[in-house]
Amino acid sequence: MSAAVSEKNSVLMEKIVSLCKRRGFIFQSAEIYGGLNGCWDYGPLGAELKRNLKEYWWRKNVQERDDVVGLDGSILTLEAVLKSSGHLDGFSDEMSTCKSCKRHIRFDQLRDLIANSAWAQSLAEAMTVEKPGDPAGVSADGETLARWARKKGKTLAPNLALVRNPEVVISWIIEESVRHQPMDPWYFTQLVATEQLRQTGPVNPCPDCGGELTAPRKFNLMFETNFGAAGDGTAYLRPETAQSIFVQFKNVLETSRVKLPFGIAQIGKSFRNEINPRNFTFRSREFEQMEIEYFCKPEDGLRLTDEWLEARLTFYEEIGIPREHLHIVDIPDGERAFYSQKTYDIEYEFPFGIQELEGIAYRTDYDLGVHQKGSGKSLEYFDEESKEKLLPHVVEPSAGCDRTVLALICEAFDEETVTDEKGKEEVRTVLRFSPRVAPVKVGVFPLLKNKPELVAKAREVQKLLTPFMTVFYDEAAAIGRRYRRQDEIGTPFCVTIDFDTIGENGEELKDTVTIRERDSMKQERIAISELRAFLLDRIQ
RNA sequence: GCGGGUAUAGCUUAGUGGUAAAGCCCUAGCCUUCCAAGCUAGUUAUGUGGGUUCGAUUCCCACUACCCGCUCCA
Numbered sequence: 202m203s204a205a206v207s208e209k210n211s212v213l214m215e216k217i218v219s220l221c222k223r224r225g226f227i228f229q230s231a232e233i234y235g236g237l238n239g240c241w242d243y244g245p246l247g248a249e250l251k252r253n254l255k256e257y258w259w260r261k262n263v264q265e266r267d268d269v270v271g272l273d274g275s276i277l278t279l280e281a282v283l284k285s286s287g288h289l290d291g292f293s294d295e296m297s298t299c300k301s302c303k304r305h306i307r308f309d310q311l312r313d314l315i316a317n318s319a320w321a322q323s324l325a326e327a328m329t330v331e332k333p334g335d336p337a338g339v340s341a342d343g344e345t346l347a348r349w350a351r352k353k354g355k356t357l358a359p360n361l362a363l364v365r366n367p368e369v370v371i372s373w374i375i376e377e378s379v380r381h382q383p384m385d386p387w388y389f390t391q392l393v394a395t396e397q398l399r400q401t402g403p404v405n406p407c408p409d410c411g412g413e414l415t416a417p418r419k420f421n422l423m424f425e426t427n428f429g430a431a432g433d434g435t436a437y438l439r440p441e442t443a444q445s446i447f448v449q450f451k452n453v454l455e456t457s458r459v460k461l462p463f464g465i466a467q468i469g470k471s472f473r474n475e476i477n478p479r480n481f482t483f484r485s486r487e488f489e490q491m492e493i494e495y496f497c498k499p500e501d502g503l504r505l506t507d508e509w510l511e512a513r514l515t516f517y518e519e520i521g522i523p524r525e526h527l528h529i530v531d532i533p534d535g536e537r538a539f540y541s542q543k544t545y546d547i548e549y550e551f552p553f554g555i556q557e558l559e560g561i562a563y564r565t566d567y568d569l570g571v572h573q574k575g576s577g578k579s580l581e582y583f584d585e586e587s588k589e590k591l592l593p594h595v596v597e598p599s600a601g602c603d604r605t606v607l608a609l610i611c612e613a614f615d616e617e618t619v620t621d622e623k624g625k626e627e628v629r630t631v632l633r634f635s636p637r638v639a640p641v642k643v644g645v646f647p648l649l650k651n652k653p654e655l656v657a658k659a660r661e662v663q664k665l666l667t668p669f670m671t672v673f674y675d676e677a678a679a680i681g682r683r684y685r686r687q688d689e690i691g692t693p694f695c696v697t698i699d700f701d702t703i704g705e706n707g708e709e710l711k712d713t714v715t716i717r718e719r720d721s722m723k724q725e726r727i728a729i730s731e732l733r734a735f736l737l738d739r740i741q
Numbered sequence: 742g743c744g745g746g747u748a749u750a751g752c753u754u755a756g757u758g759g760u761a762a763a764g765c766c767c768u769a770g771c772c773u774u775c776c777a778a779g780c781u782a783g784u785u786a787u788g789u790g791g792g793u794u795c796g797a798u799u800c801c802c803a804c805u806a807c808c809c810g811c812u813c814c815a
Contacts, residue, residue: 211809218807223752223766229806235788236806288815298742298812415742422815440815476742476813484814538815557814619776627777648774677768681776688776700774715775722776 210552217552217614218481220630224690226250226610226640227482239478239486241603246690249640249671251489251606254520255468257637258491258600261516262466269464269493270457274445276470277426277436285575286444286568288423289437297414299360299407306414311405315390318408320358324349324393343371346393354411361411362396373398424472438472443597446494447568450580461582461593462497462505468602480553482603489602496593498584499566505596506543506563513547513559513598520605521635522612526550527558540567549608558608559600566592609638613691632691633720636740642670643736644687644695650676659698662714662729669733670740684717693719694736701726 221227225244230237243251263271283289297306306314315321327349328342347367354364363370374392378384392398394406394413405414428434439445446465453465468491478484497505514524532544543563548555569592573580581590613632620626636642645663647655656676663674673692675683680697687695695717704711714732715724727735 215808219752232806235804238806286815473814479808481807629777646775651772652774679773679776679778681778683777684775685777697775705774717775724775 213614214481214552216616217611220614220632220689221247221481221610239475239484241482241485246640247606250609250634250638251602253638253640254605254609255489255491255602257520258516258602259466259468261519262464262491262493266464268459268462269466269495270453270459272446272449272453272465272467273469274439274442274449274467276439276472277428278439278444280435280437281575282444282448282572283423283437283440285571286447287571288440288444297405299410299412299414306408311408311414312387314408315406320354320361320411321390321406321408323353323357327353343375346371346374358406358411360413361394361406362413363393364411366396370396422474424474440473441471441599442467442469442490442492443494443568443599446492447572447595448576450496450569450572451578454582461584462495462501464493464495466491466493468492480551480556482607483551483553483556485603488604491600491602491605493598494568495596495598496582497596498591499594502563502565502594502596503543506545506561509561509596509598510545510547513561513600517547517558517605519635520609520638521633522549522605522608526612528555538562538564540565549604549611551608551611556604557601558604559598561596561598564595564597566594568595569593609634629685629688631688631719634691634693636693639691639693639740640671641673641687641690641692642694642740644673644675644683644692646674646680646683646695646697647676648680648697648699654703655698655700658702662696662698662732665729666733666736669737684722688719691719693740695719696732702729 218227222229224246226247228242228244230240230242259271263269280289297308297311299306327345346363350361350364350367354361358364370393373395374389377388377392377398381388388403391403391405394411395402395404396413406412407414423440424438426436426438428436446467450465453459469489470487471490472487475484475486478486482488493509495505495509510529514527514529517527518524526549528548528550530546530548532541532546537544541562541564545561546557547559547561549558569580573592580592582593583590610632613634615631615633617629617631618626619629632639634640643666645659645666647659649655659674659676663672666672673687675686677683684695697715697717699715700706701710702712702714710726712729713726714729715726716732716735717724
C-alpha cells in the first residue's frame with residue numbers, strides 16, 4: 202500500500218470510527234474511565250446490527266438446514282479440556298525480544314534457532330578448526346575469539362557483545378573458563394553475548410544479529426479465572442467456541458438423531474489476551490464467533506471444505522459484502538496447523554488492509570481424537586451402512602462476528618456529493634447496509650410536526666409496522682434533515698405522512714404515503730394497507 | 742512488546758502561565774407542504790495522576806487510551 206493510499210484509508214477509518222461513536226454503533230469500553238484496551242461496547246444501533254447478523258447466520262446455517270443443530274456452551278472452560286485441545290501449552294509461550302533488532306523469539310525455540318543461526322555456526326566452526334579434538338566442551342581461546350570477532354563476527358552478528366567489545370567479553374570468558382572446566386557450550390553461547398557479566402549475569406543472544414535478548418516473558422494468551430467456593434480451582438475463559446462442540450459431540454449425537462454428515466453450530470463470546478489489540482474492533486480481547494463443526498466421513502472432508510467455502514461466500518454476498526471485496530486464501534502446505542489438510546481464509550478489504558473474516562479448516566479427526574484420548578471416553582460413530590465404527594472428521598467454518606460487523610460497516614460507508622436546487626454541493630453520508638442487516642428498517646415521519654392530523658396518522662403507521670420490523674419515528678426538524686439522519690444510520694426506507702395521506706387533496710390519495718428509498722432517494726406513493734407487505738418483501 | 746504521533750464540548754477545530762472560543766450536532770419553542778432552511782433559547786470540554794508555580798488546559802514527569810509503522814495473530 203502506498204503512503205498516499207495508506208493516509209487516505211487512515212482518514213477513511215477515522216471517519217468510520219467517528220460515525221460509529223456519533224450515531225451509537227460502537228463505543229470504547231469504559232470510556233469515561235479512560236477506556237479498556239482491546240474492548241468495545243455496541244451501542245443501540247450496533248447491537249441491532251450485530252443481532253441481525255447473528256440471527257441471519259443462525260437462520261441460514263441452523264434453522265434452514267436439516268443437517269445442522271445448535272449448541273450454546275459455557276464460556277468458563279475446564280482446564281483439562283484446554284489441556285487436551287492443546288491450547289494450554291500452545292497459548293502460553295514464553296517470549297523474548299532482541300533489544301537491538303526487536304525480533305520476537307519464542308523462548309522454547311531459542312536453542313534450536315541459535316544452533317541453526319549463521320553466526321553461531323560460524324563461531325563454532327572457527328573454534329573447532331582452531332582447537333581440534335576437544336569433545337568435552339568449548340574451551341576459551343582468546344586469540345581465536347578476537348580474530349573471529351574482527352572478521353566474520355562483524356558481518357554475521359554485529360550486535361553480539363563479543364563483536365562490539367571483544368576485549369571485555371574475552372576477559373570474562375577466560376575468567377569463566379577457568380571456573381567451568383569443561384565449559385558447557387550453551388553457557389559459552391551466553392557468555393559471548395554478555396558484556397556486563399557482573400551486572401546482568403549471562404544473557405541470551407539473538408539468533409539473527411547477536412544482540413541481547415530480554416528475559417523471557419510469559420504471554421498468557423488465555424484468560425485464567427478462579428473457580429469454586431474457595432476460589433482455589435482454575436478455569437479459563439474459552440479462547441474459541443469450538444471446544445464445547447467437540448466435548449459435547451457425544452451428547453448431541455445421542456440426543457438429536459443426527460447422522461453423518463452433520464454439523465453443530467454455535468455463536469458466542471471468546472476471549473484471547475491479544476498482545477496487541479489493533480484496528481478498532483478488528484482485533485479485540487473479547488470477541489464473538491460464529492462457528493460450525495461439520496462432522497463427516499474421512500473421504501468427504503476435502504470436498505465438504507470446498508462446499509462450505511462456496512456456502513460461506515454466498516452468505517457474505519447475501520448480507521451485502523460482494524465477492525469482489527473478498528479474498529480467498531488457500532493456505533499452503535507448511536503454513537497450516539499441523540492437523541489440517543486444507544484451510545481457506547476468507548479475507549475482506551478493510552481500509553487498514555486485507556484481513557481475515559473467516560477460516561474454513563478441514564481439521565481431520567484431530568479434535569475428536571484428542572478429546573477421546575483426554576477424557577478416556579469413546580467418541581466414535583457407528584455407521585449403520587458399513588456396520589463399522591469410525592472417528593468422524595470435521596470441517597470448521599469459523600467466522601468472526603465482530604469482524605463481520607466491522608466489514609458490514611466499512612462496506613456500507615459512503616460519502617456522496619449531492620447538489621441541491623440552488624446548485625450548492627454538499628456531502629451526504631450514507632451507510633448502504635443491505636436492508637437485511639440494517640439496524641433500523643424504516644423511518645416514519647409526519648411531514649409537519651405542528652399538524653396534529655399528520656402526527657396522529659404517523660403514529661398509527663408506526664404502530665402498524667412496529668410488530669414486524671424496527672421502526673424509527675421522528676418528527677423533529679425539517680423533513681430533509683430527517684431523511685439525512687436516517688441515511689447516516691443506514692435506514693433503507695422512510696415513510697412520510699403528508700396532506701395527501703389525510704385526504705386534503707382528494708379521496709383517491711387518502712391513506713397513501715410516500716416511501717423514500719435510501720440509495721436512490723427516489724420516492725413513490727403507496728397505500729398504507731400495502732406498506733407492511735411492501736417493506737417485508739424488501740427487508741426479509 | 743518496540744518506535745513515532747495524538748489527547749480541548751457528541752463531532753470538527755481555535756486559543757492561552759491568569760474568566761476557554763467557534764462551527765456543526767443535540768434539546769426546547771416558533772416557523773415550515775418532501776432532502777442537513779430560518780429565528781430564539783439551552784446543555785455539554787482541556788484523558789488520568791503527580792511535579793514546577795501565587796496560579797497549569799498551557800511547562801515537566803508518569804500512566805491510560807487511540808492512531809501510524811514494526812511485531813504477533815493457535
